[in-house]
Amino acid sequence: MAATSVHKFAQCITCHAWSPDLSMIALCPNNSEVHIYKLSEDKWERVHVLQKHDQIVSGIDWSYRSNKIVTVSHDRNSYVWNQEATGWVPTLVILRLNRAALCVQWSPKENKFAVGSGAKTVCICYYEQENNWWVSKLIRKKHDSSVTSIAWHPNNILLATTSTDGKCRVFSTFIKGVDAKDSGNSADTRFGEQIVQLDLCFCWAFGVRWSPSGNTLAYVGHNSMIYFVDEVGPSAAAQSVAIRDLPLRDVLFLSERMVVGVGFDCNPMVFVADESGLWSFLRFLDERKAASSSAKYGSQFSEAFEKFYGQSKFSASNNVEQSRGAHDNCTNCILPLAKQRKSSVTRFSTSGLDGKVVTWDLQNQEDLLDYL
């Protein structure tokens, strides 16, 4: 089985992040706290609780190199947490938002982080040495709706965003004094300049990611579509792949040619590109799908009612044990499990509204290893 471990941490998890050495996990159990668990002797032990926010924490990112945690919350604030002898010490970052912050990510060089928000803006935050202070610079008036997801290009300058206005955009986040002039092709781009706007999806867009090289961009729509964009720029080449099942919420590139998407279907979907670069759906990663799709169609109605009342997706099916997969509610977060940024990963973790964190390993999935 592709899922190597399943652990239920809470009723519901809004987001999670791994420590650089993968020994600890930070997650938000659907409240204003961030819990840090450590794996000791095969048992997850809660070692820290970060309490500073006063509303739901919507985004966590743990930096690889500097070992800093950044959290954002619906309370419109962000904290950068530093590990010191006494524990995790927060530094407030004033984002200057009037709506909730929704997502956060450290830039590859970890000298900046980006925050997507419900205020139709993206904040790019960077550290100002002389003031000992994180400064937030806003990209305003570019989005027509909430920014649901953000992704840093490996060059540390370009930032891709998806929004509930259905568009995916790419911006330059070049900040004088923070970014070196020669990094990437940023010579003629100012801060906040929109490089491209992709107008493929006519409904909410979620979950954007760059491929490890930064050549391909993938994002998903609430219309059960996934979009792949090559050569992001004036001559961008886009492909859209329709999904047979429920929409995705988040995606992850495992390599240049393989993408895993997770979402409302609870079962990770694998998409691959063939030699000519044509993307298509390959298969589900969890094995239960064969059982549940052969289940009688009529039972979907009662299942729908169950979902409506917040019960688990597969509890009413007659063949319960057969069809139960690793996740049994919407999965909204997928992260690579790697100690540094690499060109391909075989292990990743997912978390969702069922409160579980599942780790997956492709090592025994022979048909997928060709695409790594």
Add this chain to the structure above:
Amino acid sequence: MAEIVEADNYEAIITRIEHKSRKIESLLKQYKPVEALKTALEGSPPKTKDERCKSANWIVVHRAIMAIKDVDSLFSALDPEYYDILMKYLYRGLSTGDRPTCDQCLRIHEKLTEKAGLGCILRCLADTVNTV
């Protein structure tokens, strides 16, 4: 399939729909309901804002949908590229509230969902821009 049409070219669209309508009538006379439905769905104007064009095409599609007798044989002959646009018209049919239309649409909807999956419904419901 759905051709890109200039927004102000309404008259041309209406003319094309009228032409389509005549073709469908003759196909129905030859007992080719699936061909008629394909013809009706081809070149549907979801991209235009004009309600007149949308309604004119709906009348044509409705005519073809109601002529379908055997739903199983419909899906053995209908290519997957038509699924998404057909689903949009089924929901338009259901929104009329007309009893025979709804009955027919629900019958096709069941089979279409089996064939095309829940994603097809999501694509239809989530897209509030390209309506039919």
